Amino acid sequence: MEKKLPIFWSFRRCPYAMRARLALRSAGIKVELREILLRDKPAAFLTVSKTKTVPVLELADGEVIEESRDIMFWALKYAHDPEGWLAPFYKDESAVAAFFERLDGPFKQDLDRYKYATRFADNKKDVAENQLTHRTQGAIFLNEIEAHLSKQACLSGAKMGILDFACLPFIRQFRLADMHWFDAQDWPHLHRWLAEFLVSDRFSQIMEKYPPWQSEQAPQYF
Numbered sequence: 269m270e271k272k273l274p275i276f277w278s279f280r281r282c283p284y285a286m287r288a289r290l291a292l293r294s295a296g297i298k299v300e301l302r303e304i305l306l307r308d309k310p311a312a313f314l315t316v317s318k319t320k321t322v323p324v325l326e327l328a329d330g331e332v333i334e335e336s337r338d339i340m341f342w343a344l345k346y347a348h349d350p351e352g353w354l355a356p357f358y359k360d361e362s363a364v365a366a367f368f369e370r371l372d373g374p375f376k377q378d379l380d381r382y383k384y385a386t387r388f389a390d391n392k393k394d395v396a397e398n399q400l401t402h403r404t405q406g407a408i409f410l411n412e413i414e415a416h417l418s419k420q421a422c423l424s425g426a427k428m429g430i431l432d433f434a435c436l437p438f439i440r441q442f443r444l445a446d447m448h449w450f451d452a453q454d455w456p457h458l459h460r461w462l463a464e465f466l467v468s469d470r471f472s473q474i475m476e477k478y479p480p481w482q483s484e485q486a487p488q489y490f
């Protein structure tokens with residue numbers, strides 16, 4: 269009998285789910301993938317997830333991992349980190365934690381208020397002002413990334429790792445808010461780094477499309 273696989277609840281375009289899929293793939297961990305629609309979450313998902321957010325990983329022993337960051341670390345540690353993503357973590361755990369705090373905290377807030385400005389203001393003037401404020405604030409983080417990348421090939425060091433893959437899906441979104449503006453910024457190293465990720469097989473593999481999960485369907489695997 270085949271071993272029971274973990275169940276991974278996902279949403280293709282969610283940057284948190286993307287980074288979890290990147291880590292699962294790097295770790296070579298096969299999961300049953302259940303794609304959901306955020307506007308129509310299945311009852312089975314709502315029962316499992318306390319936070320009602322994706323991604324969620326349900327392990328065979330019943331443990332439920334709700335945070336994308338924890339899924340990344342769980343997968344990489346479980347599989348003994350075949351690509352060495354965790355090198356920066358073993359070198360300086362608190363620097364990696366601080367990076368995640370900044371990325372998932374202030375930078376994500378700026379990203380949301382920039383990309384979805386109309387959700388946060390009700391007149392055109394405020395929308396435009398907010399957009400500019402949060403783009404400017406987000407760009408401070410991006411300037412720092414550019415500075416790091418001008419000194420070393422990747423955020424995690426000479427090789428891509430946890431820091432790179434944790435933030436690339438969010439930086440991709442920041443770019444999508446206004447590609448013309450983004451591409452015009454003087455960030456030569458950041459543009460190269462992001463472009464290499466976007467054309468990589470790794471990225472296309474984790475962006476494959478799956479139909480939304482239905483309880484009676486045969487499992488689909490990732």
Ligand SMILES: N[C@@H](CCC(=O)N[C@@H](CS)C(=O)NCC(=O)O)C(=O)O
Nearest residue numbers: 282283284306321322323334335336
């Ligand atoms: N802290 C969570 C955040 C995940 C999150 O906010 N995901 C969004 C989608 S990108 C979500 O599921 N939102 C719920 C909704 O839109 O109903 C993590 O890192 O996994």
